[in-house]
Amino acid sequence: MKALKYALVVVVTLLFFFPIYWVFTMAFKPFPEWTAAAGKVYWFPNHPTLDNFRAIFSQKLEMSPIAGTAIRPIVNSLFVSIAGTAIAMAVGIFAAYGISRYKAGGSLPFMLLQLRMFPPIAIIIPIMIMWAFLRMIDTWFGLVVIYGVVTLPFAVWLMKTFFDDIPRELDEAAIVDGCSNMKAFFQVVLPLAKGGIASSALFVFILNWSDFLIALILTDRKWITIPVHISKLQSAMVGALYGPKAALGMIGAVPPIVFGILIQKYLVRGLTFGAIKK
Amino acid sequence: VLKKQIALEERRGNDVAKLGFLLTLPAQVMLLFIVIFPLLASIYLSLTEWSPLSGGGTKWFQAYRFWGWLANYWNILRDHDFLMSIVRTFVIVAVVVPVEFFIGLGLAFLFRDNFAGKKIFHSVILMPMMIVPAVAGFTFYMLFQGQGPVNSALSAVAFRDVSILWLQGQASAMIAIMIADIWQWAPFMFLILLSGLMALPEDQINAALILGASKWQRFRLVLFPLMKPIIVISLIFRGMEAVKIFDAIWLMTTGGPGTVTESISVYMYKHGFRHLKWSWVASGGVIVLILITLISMQALKPIKEQEEKT
Numbered sequence: 333m334k335a336l337k338y339a340l341v342v343v344v345t346l347l348f349f350f351p352i353y354w355v356f357t358m359a360f361k362p363f364p365e366w367t368a369a370a371g372k373v374y375w376f377p378n379h380p381t382l383d384n385f386r387a388i389f390s391q392k393l394e395m396s397p398i399a400g401t402a403i404r405p406i407v408n409s410l411f412v413s414i415a416g417t418a419i420a421m422a423v424g425i426f427a428a429y430g431i432s433r434y435k436a437g438g439s440l441p442f443m444l445l446q447l448r449m450f451p452p453i454a455i456i457i458p459i460m461i462m463w464a465f466l467r468m469i470d471t472w473f474g475l476v477v478i479y480g481v482v483t484l485p486f487a488v489w490l491m492k493t494f495f496d497d498i499p500r501e502l503d504e505a506a507i508v509d510g511c512s513n514m515k516a517f518f519q520v521v522l523p524l525a526k527g528g529i530a531s532s533a534l535f536v537f538i539l540n541w542s543d544f545l546i547a548l549i550l551t552d553r554k555w556i557t558i559p560v561h562i563s564k565l566q567s568a569m570v571g572a573l574y575g576p577k578a579a580l581g582m583i584g585a586v587p588p589i590v591f592g593i594l595i596q597k598y599l600v601r602g603l604t605f606g607a608i609k610k
Numbered sequence: 611v612l613k614k615q616i617a618l619e620e621r622r623g624n625d626v627a628k629l630g631f632l633l634t635l636p637a638q639v640m641l642l643f644i645v646i647f648p649l650l651a652s653i654y655l656s657l658t659e660w661s662p663l664s665g666g667g668t669k670w671f672q673a674y675r676f677w678g679w680l681a682n683y684w685n686i687l688r689d690h691d692f693l694m695s696i697v698r699t700f701v702i703v704a705v706v707v708p709v710e711f712f713i714g715l716g717l718a719f720l721f722r723d724n725f726a727g728k729k730i731f732h733s734v735i736l737m738p739m740m741i742v743p744a745v746a747g748f749t750f751y752m753l754f755q756g757q758g759p760v761n762s763a764l765s766a767v768a769f770r771d772v773s774i775l776w777l778q779g780q781a782s783a784m785i786a787i788m789i790a791d792i793w794q795w796a797p798f799m800f801l802i803l804l805s806g807l808m809a810l811p812e813d814q815i816n817a818a819l820i821l822g823a824s825k826w827q828r829f830r831l832v833l834f835p836l837m838k839p840i841i842v843i844s845l846i847f848r849g850m851e852a853v854k855i856f857d858a859i860w861l862m863t864t865g866g867p868g869t870v871t872e873s874i875s876v877y878m879y880k881h882g883f884r885h886l887k888w889s890w891v892a893s894g895g896v897i898v899l900i901l902i903t904l905i906s907m908q909a910l911k912p913i914k915e916q917e918e919k920t
Contacts, residue, residue: 341720345731351793352737354759355749368757375759427637436630442914443641449906451854453875454895457888458651459644481644488637513629544744544857545875549883559744563861574752581745592740593733600805603798607843607913608805 355585358578359384366574384575388565402580404554405561409584412472412547412557413540416479420536423480424487425529429517431488432495433503441492444485445605452482456549463550470552478546483536486602490535493606494528495521531595535602538588558584649899656682656893661886682893691869692894695877696901702784702873703852706791707845713792714799714844718807721800739797747861750790751777754862780870783863787871790858795851799844806840807833839916846909853902874898 358366362381365374388402430436459478460469468474498521506516522529544559551560562580565573592599600608659678686692721732738746753760754776764772776786810833818832834841856875859865865872865880872880878898882891 337720337723338725341725341731344717344720345734348735348738348793348797351746351749351753352741354753355745358752367755368762373757373759373762423636423640427634430630430633434626434630434633436627437634437638440634440638440641442910443645444637445910445913446903446906447641447645449850449853449902449909450899451856451875451878451902453854453856453878453882454898454902455645455648455652456878457882457891457895458648458655461651461888462647478644481640484637484640513626538740542742542744544742544860545879549879559742559857562744562748577748578752581742581748584742585740585745588740588742589737592736596733596736599736599739600802604802604843604847607847607916608802608840 352585355578355581358574359582361575361578363575384579387573387576388580402558402561402583405556405558405580406583408472408555409541409557412475412479412555413537415472415476416483416540417533417537419476419480420483420487421491421529421533424484424532425491425522427488428491429495429521432492433500441488444488448485448605452545456546460549469550470555472555474550475547475555475557478550479540479543482543482546483539486539486605487532487536489605490532490598490602491525491528493601494525494532497528498524531598532602534591534595535598538591541584541588652892652895652899655889656896658889660889662888663886678889682890683897686890686894686897691872692877694869695872695874696898698784698871699853699855699873699875702788702791702855703849706788706795707849707852709788709792710796710799710848711803711841711845713796714801714803717796717800718804721804722807735800736797738794739801741794743794743857744861746790746794747858750786750793750858751862754786777863778867780867783867783871787855787859787862790862791852791855794858795848798848802840802844803837806837810836839912842912846913850906850909 357377360380360382361374361377362379362383365378368374390401427437427440431441463469463474463478466474468477502524503516503520506520507513511519542559543557544563547555547557547560548563551557556564558580562577562584565577565580595602657677657679659681717735721728741749752758755761756773756775756778758776760776761772761774764774774782776782814832814836815828818828823831854875855873856879859871859873859876860879863871865876869877878891878894881887881894
């Protein structure tokens with residue numbers, strides 16, 4: 333029975349791992365091994381190569397993509413995700429503290445949850461009009477602002493649970509001892525919440541980094557992100573560029589996997605808006 | 611203690627309410643900015659028949675020149691593709707969420723015991739959840755090609771040549787899309803349910819064991835009632851995200867062949883950005899918002915109750 337269970341665990345894990353294995357190895361496969369056109373599926377790269385990575389970073393190679401190099405999208409993704417996270421966290425931390433300690437904000441927390449439920453596509457056209465009006469289409473701040481708003485619900489709810497975990501008595505004692513309300517927040521509560529802030533920020537970063545739809549709509553040429561670039565990678569010579577797409581996909585997949593494993597302990601809390609604290 | 615309380619009140623001053631207001635102000639403003647304007651603009655546009663292509667470059671605020679009252683609503687509610695995209699989205703949710711739940715639950719039970727390499731297995735199973743959804747979509751696009759590894763593996767198992775054109779038929783494409791979603795999000799269920807299982811009080815389960823409860827009885831009478839809040843929350847949050855499905859479909863089939871795998875988001879994206887029917891999409895957006903609000907008000911109830919208890 334025990335051996336059977338163990339075998340089941342191994343099989344299921346392998347099944348879950350296979351698609352990841354497939355993109356990651358595809359990234360190192362030369363063109364003839366991308367598909368089974370020759371009648372045979374290549375389960376692992378027979379002639380591993382870095383050509384796919386070269387292709388996405390250059391424009392000279394024969395199979396170089398129409399969409400241009402991937403350097404800009406990678407930098408964009410990094411910059412926009414980090415800045416969006418900073419906005420969500422900066423606004424979220426204060427709101428969460430207000431909600432946690434002063435019961436402020438009224439229905440704000442649930443408005444935020446509700447916001448999270450709407451498919452973004454349902455209000456994206458007016459947002460696009462608004463962005464066009466403010467000349468924010470295909471700009472970094474246009475994306476950063478919307479990322480900040482879209483991930484704000486997570487930042488607020490997550491930080492609220494971390495503040496709730498810190499005993500009130502601590503900041504109250506500081507206030508009794510002569511701190512101002514805000515000084516107690518900055519000097520007592522905030523340092524204690526450092527771990528919570530770091531994990532919330534990583535969590536929000538993963539969400540921003542993973543976005544596809546918003547960047548697809550609100551960017552055009554200059555500020556496209558990694559997922560948008562992947563969807564556009566085509567070549568006039570060979571059609572769908574499996575290898576280069578996989579190479580860029582792999583580059584895009586690594587940061588969230590690393591961060592996700594770092595904050596494994598808090599993933600449940602994050603994904604359920606703190607409803608389950610573990 | 612009372613003295614301390616009074617000292618605290620005194621030190622805090624009278625502007626505690628004001629401070630709370632100021633702390634939450636930026637969040638409120640952002641919410642207004644991103645919800646109220648788009649909402650009003652959506653309603654306004656939905657009542658017109660304007661599109662960016664209409665009448666010599668009229669701007670959106672001049673859309674009243676193409677005023678159409680409820681024409682968009684009347685037409686979109688009779689649009690087969692729109693209605694089907696809603697039905698299809700809810701079919702996807704109704705299939706993937708329970709399947710993800712049961713896979714997650716099964717895995718969680720397997721991971722309750724200790725075994726060699728548990729940590730590694732645990733991390734590997736969580737990986738799909740962290741893959742960028744667009745990358746996951748592209749991966750499954752490759753896997754489900756006619757000459758892809760899925761058919762090849764099926765051929766090996768079936769001892770005959772399997773060459774299903776997965777993404778070219780409606781039923782098979784829907785299955786492929788659902789498999790991609792299940793692969794990505796069953797780990798989410800697993801993670802939540804495992805944390806729930808691990809947090810269960812040992813003594814209650816042991817007591818049931820001593821009293822001679824069968825496995826099924828232990829599950830139904832002890833585990834299930836204790837797990838219920840977590841189960842409800844996991845289903846709500848997964849369902850809530852699943853309704854938005856876009857990335858995987860867009861990269862696997864772009865809603866095709868034709869329109870037969872379009873979800874709500876894919877339908878709206880196509881009509882908004884390929885056909886530029888903005889007022890049409892605005893009316894669709896308003897309908898979807900009403901629908902989702904009605905559902906989410908029900909769905910969020912248990913969470914509200916839990917929040918009020920604490």
